Amino acid sequence: MAVYTEVTDEELRAFIADYAIGDVISCKGIAEGVENSNYLMVTTEGPYILTLYEKRVNPADLPFFLGLMRHLAARGIVCPQPVPGRDGVALRVLAGRPAVIVTFLTGMWPRRILPEHCAALGTALAQLHLAGADYAVARPNSLSLDGWRGLVAATREGADGVKPGLAAVLADELAALSALWPGHGGRPGLPQGIIHADLFPDNVFFRDGALSGLIDFYFACTDMLAYDLAICLNAWCFEADGAFNVTKSRLLLANYARVRPLSAAEVAALPLLARGSALRFLLTRLYDWLNTPAGALVKRKDPLEYLHKLRFHQQARGLADYGLAPGDLALADAP
Numbered sequence: 001m002a003v004y005t006e007v008t009d010e011e012l013r014a015f016i017a018d019y020a021i022g023d024v025i026s027c028k029g030i031a032e033g034v035e036n037s038n039y040l041m042v043t044t045e046g047p048y049i050l051t052l053y054e055k056r057v058n059p060a061d062l063p064f065f066l067g068l069m070r071h072l073a074a075r076g077i078v079c080p081q082p083v084p085g086r087d088g089v090a091l092r093v094l095a096g097r098p099a100v101i102v103t104f105l106t107g108m109w110p111r112r113i114l115p116e117h118c119a120a121l122g123t124a125l126a127q128l129h130l131a132g133a134d135y136a137v138a139r140p141n142s143l144s145l146d147g148w149r150g151l152v153a154a155t156r157e158g159a160d161g162v163k164p165g166l167a168a169v170l171a172d173e174l175a176a177l178s179a180l181w182p183g184h185g186g187r188p189g190l191p192q193g194i195i196h197a198d199l200f201p202d203n204v205f206f207r208d209g210a211l212s213g214l215i216d217f218y219f220a221c222t223d224m225l226a227y228d229l230a231i232c233l234n235a236w237c238f239e240a241d242g243a244f245n246v247t248k249s250r251l252l253l254a255n256y257a258r259v260r261p262l263s264a265a266e267v268a269a270l271p272l273l274a275r276g277s278a279l280r281f282l283l284t285r286l287y288d289w290l291n292t293p294a295g296a297l298v299k300r301k302d303p304l305e306y307l308h309k310l311r312f313h314q315q316a317r318g319l320a321d322y323g324l325a326p327g328d329l330a331l332a333d334a335p
């Protein structure tokens, strides 16, 4: 359960008095998520989500996230909407933390991922990228090369206690990616835009078999659009036994490309971007493994799951390993 900050009844009552959303009937910590404290709050008007922002969220970025959710909804992307208080302000303070109430999204995230989920995800991710294209605010990805460098340093001492030799693997991979990452060191970049950057299954809701909404925009940033696809390849296309499912991968990529055709350079970069994505989640999970406060009500995620994924991409021989044959994808720059 991700609840780092407990809210007393008195604090909640005083907080809600500033809103016109009815009286609180119940407010329970949510047994999912790892980043922020989330409560399911039911009022006489209906259900809402109360989020208190924690550790990785820079309060200065909150207007970017909240503005993005409004921007995307105005372009047809179903996502939570910040609820303003009576004074029109959505971003407030509760229990000493920045806090927001957002609308409740119906649907459930898929506990067992089927190929059709990956197909729907591909379409939704491309729609998200198109909808974000005219969002006027940029936010550099704080969890790209520079952020990874900081996390490699911060986990160096503890890494080998989690798995012998892990600290060296992380340092080597960081060095390799630093020498290859698109858009760095004079290398050509790839198309950029607003990316979700954490579109894991628990952030994608389905209802009656159809994708019904996206949540958790608190890692959203400006980065390579194809990097978002690489994050999804890692989060959606590996089976519980560690096998990579090429059918899911092909469906994800092909449905994405039908809405937003990929350039040949983006397709060619996917294995590299997937390595970067694997390193990113390996590092944040490892950092949390080593640093989660003892009393926090949170289930830490396994960093080594992402070491396995990293190995897969390091050893990939080509796009066939991702279920792709020439001509499978709509290419933006095809003759």
Ligand SMILES: Nc1ncnc2c1ncn2[C@@H]1O[C@H](COP(=O)(O)OP(=O)(O)O)[C@@H](O)[C@H]1O
Binding pocket: 002, 030, 032, 033, 034, 035, 036, 037, 038, 049, 080, 102, 103, 104, 105, 106, 202, 203, 215, 216, 218
């Ligand atoms: N707007 C929402 N509507 C419905 N459920 C939500 C909403 N926001 C969060 N949740 C629930 O809370 C859980 C944790 O939310 P999430 O944003 O992923 O937390 P964290 O930022 O801590 O990772 C989700 O898996 C979902 O069950």
Ligand SMILES: N[C@@H](CCOP(=O)(O)O)C(=O)O
Binding pocket: 032, 033, 034, 035, 198, 200, 202, 203, 216, 281, 284, 285, 301
């Ligand atoms: N998706 C990340 C952790 C953050 O996930 P959230 O959806 O709970 O915000 C991971 O799996 O490492």
